[in-house]
Amino acid sequence: MPSDSDVIIVKPSKGWISLKLEELWEYRELLYFMAWRDIKVRYKQTVLGAAWAIIQPFFTMVVFSIFFGKLAGVPSDGLPYPIFAYAALVPWTFFANGLNMASNSLVGSANLIKKVYFPRLVVPISGVISGVVDFVLAFAVLLGMMLFYGILPTVNIMWLPLFVLLIFITALGVGFWLSALNVQFRDVRYTVPFLTQFWLFATPIAYPSSLLSEPWRTLYGINPMVGVVEGFRWALLGADTAPGPIIAVSALVALAILVGGAFYFRRMEKTFADVV
Amino acid sequence: MSDIAIRTDCLSKQYHIGIRHNEYRTLRDTLTDALAAPFRRVKSLFRGEPYGAADMKEKIWALKDVSFQIKRGEVVGVIGENGAGKTTLLKILSRITEPTEGQAEIHGRVGSLLEVGAGFHPELTGRENVYLNGAILGMKKAEIVHKFEEIIDFAMIEKFIDTPVKYYSSGMYVRLAFAVAAHLEPEILLVDEVLAVGDAHFQRKCLSKMDEVATTGRTVLFVSHNLAAVENLCKRVLLIEEGRVAMSGDAYTVVNRYLQGVNSAVKNTISLVDSKDRSGDGRIRLISFHLEDIKGNKVSVARSGMDVVFAFGFHCQEGEIPRNVDIGFSIHSERDQTLFVLYSSYMGQVFDKLPTVGIFRCHIPNLPLHSGRYRVGARVTIGQEEADWPRGGVGYLEVAEGDFYGTGNKGFARSAPFMVSGQWTLTDDSAPFIEDES
Secondary structure, three states, X not given: OOOHHHEEEEOOOOOOOOOOHHHHHHOHHHHHHHHHHHHHHHOOOOOOHHHHHHXXXXXXXXXXXXXXXXXXXXXXXXXXXXXXXXXHHHHHHHHHHHHHHHHHHHHHOHHHHHHOOOOOOHHHHHHHHOOHHHHHHXXXXXXXXXXXXXXXXXXXXXXXXXXXXXXXXXXHHHHHHHHHHHHHOOHHHHHHHHHHHHHHHOOOOOOOHHHOOOOHHHHHHHOHHHHHHHHHHHHHHOOOOOOHHHHHHHHHHHHHHHHHHHHHHHHHHHHHHHHO | OOOEEEEEEEEEEEEEOOOOOOOOOOHHHHHHHHHHHHHHHHHHHHOOOOOOOOOOOOEEEEEEEEEEEEEOOOEEEEEOOOOOOHHHHHHHHOOOOOOOEEEEEEEOOEEEEOOOOOOOOOOOEHHHHHHHHXXXXXXXXXXXXXXXXXXXXXXXXXXXXXOEHHHOOHHHHHHHHHHHHHOOOOOEEEEEOOOOOOOHHHHHXXXXXXXXXXXXXXXXXXXXXXXXXXXXXXXXXXXXXXXXXXXXXXXXXXXXXXXXHHHOOOOOEOOOOOOOOEEOOOOEEEEEEEEEEOOOOEEOEEEOOOOEEEEEEEEEOOOOOOOOEEEEEEEEOOOOOEEEEEEHHHHOOXXXXXXXXXXXXXXXXXXXXXXXXXXXXXXXXXXOEEEEEEOOOOEEEEEEOOOOOOOOOOOOOOOOOXXXXXXXXXXXXXXXXXXXXX
């Protein structure tokens, strides 16, 4: 029998409301199943299947190596250009896919949102999580390339999970904003490809951030992906740039986007079922 | 601990509807509006208003001041026309959308079924979808694992459980979807129209499952257009009209009231007095036809299994005091097939000493007609001579679904308009055979 603590009060919400993280925790199995579903169906009815997870960053790397590395002679912090670019493209692809999945997730689950109650935050979160498998595959190739170039990771590799977390936070933060906006404004659907393209070049993927002098370089960390990319190169390839301050700035900005995005999402949540 | 499961207090929901402003008067207005609109929208965006709220001045109350209480273990039906607000009510109670005003208290774990198969993914197999759909409906993984066999059994699709559901027939799809939903075991169940799925056989299975749920002491709020099912499953029914609770009470009364309201607009009389298309000498003229319930109240719609009274108004010619009058009526299907004819003489009754104006009444217990629209014909004779026979009939009989068999079963499809009840028995015929052997 239910106790009185089980009482649910349904009433209009006002202003900024709580994130209800404990409820999100209760629904963790749903989160797991939704992410699992997205992973399962991701490459259904494709010929190349999961190979797509590698093709995307790998061929971008090839193109970058030819045009930026060879032809334009862009510096690469003393590393071979291909691995310099690929080490950045792996986290970038995870971020860009996660952002894309999250932004379109609510609209894609419109039917579910109109018919079933569950914490709506589950939808964009599972969208980002579903990219993990792709990330792992692309990362395995990165390890292979390191072996090929004879680069051994330094002890700094223990910081790597932190940078992966930072990708998560950034993709989720931006994903919260864009998915909630997408419910009301389908403009978002057209903005996302443009935004990721723009963001790709605003992030030191094809070039090193050491092209900038201080304090601009640290300020560059306002783009959270700068911290991620520099962090990856530092932790895995032993690039000589100590990115401490950049990463600190990036982490702060990413957290601010995440918290702001989560509250905005929760605030808009009440209109989702009526508008989507 | 209270024994209340759901209590709502002035629950209201307002929607903006997309009626645009009147045409713009000048080009200048158009331009300034086009320029200002994005700013207005962005402003409304940060206030947490739905998209376009700023553009849509017109508002409607989909639900207004809805207050009711449902006790623990009660099974309550919700009926009403399309758009009356039934689904909105269910959506608010299941927290899919927020009320604009008022509040509701829900005591206990809620499971809501607004659609079967919500979240089914066509690329996933039946097995995978069971897990996914179960999780979406709020079941724990352990719970799904525990009930898996039962679910597959109920859906009758063992063979195809590892086939992607996109290759399923729509019947299989729906059966699997309902099977998952049927194994949800919340303390409070909110159900919307999910019984309107599958073939007749599966529908019966669903109904008996619902019956099972209802008898295990769980609280159920059941929205449906299947009035026979509502009446059979629910003791109490709420009638929602234009967003308000128009009536709440025992199932039979509320369902009847609903049917009268809905169909009052439907004209079911042929202008009988003026009709020239008739034969007979005219010593008696049929002038009206209507239906009554056994208490003598006019009803516009009968229901299968209802005790109904056919009433035929007449007047006699001046100075005429007819004797040996026989009145009969016939029921015709929409395809104009005559289903039955009943003259008073068949029952051994003829009438004498008719008043100048009066009504013949014929009481038919347990109306054996399936839901549908039937034409009613009537004819009067005086001493075997035809007095009046309106050739176009005297009116129409609207029959709605009802509980003819007393079991909640709607019976066969409308293509078989007649209903007959009977008792079934089983005899064991193998015993005498064995005796012969020995």
